[in-house]
Amino acid sequence: MNDLTREELLNILEKMVCGQLRAVRSLRRVGPRPERRSRKGKSNISIVEDILKAHSGPLHINEILQKVAQRYSKKLNRESLVSALTKKVLDEQTFCRVARNTFDLRERQGGPR
Numbered sequence: 001m002n003d004l005t006r007e008e009l010l011n012i013l014e015k016m017v018c019g020q021l022r023a024v025r026s027l028r029r030v031g032p033r034p035e036r037r038s039r040k041g042k043s044n045i046s047i048v049e050d051i052l053k054a055h056s057g058p059l060h061i062n063e064i065l066q067k068v069a070q071r072y073s074k075k076l077n078r079e080s081l082v083s084a085l086t087k088k089v090l091d092e093q094t095f096c097r098v099a100r101n102t103f104d105l106r107e108r109q110g111g112p113r
Helices: 006-028 042-052 059-071 078-092
Strands: 095-099 103-104
Touching: 006 095, 042 078, 042 095, 042 103, 059 078, 059 103, 078 095
Parallel strands: none
Antiparallel strands: 095 103
């Protein structure tokens, strides 16, 4: 077996001490970790809800997409958005459909929220 050089022994000791220091520091952080702020912005559905609240009546999906692009500088996928809104309509949540691909807030149409 080869003898360790002085440098190799010092490297081993340094790694060992660093590991021990990490372990001690992690024990100090046993309490609850601070919550991280979410980097996500608003969901597409909440953006559409904001757009409809700002407008006085129902909007066609093309108008919704146009207003989202103007107000939020965000391009949403038309088919995905229609699908998500349709699910909310079928669940009788937040939105209602007043015509083909035309949506409004349920509360404005006399339905319960």
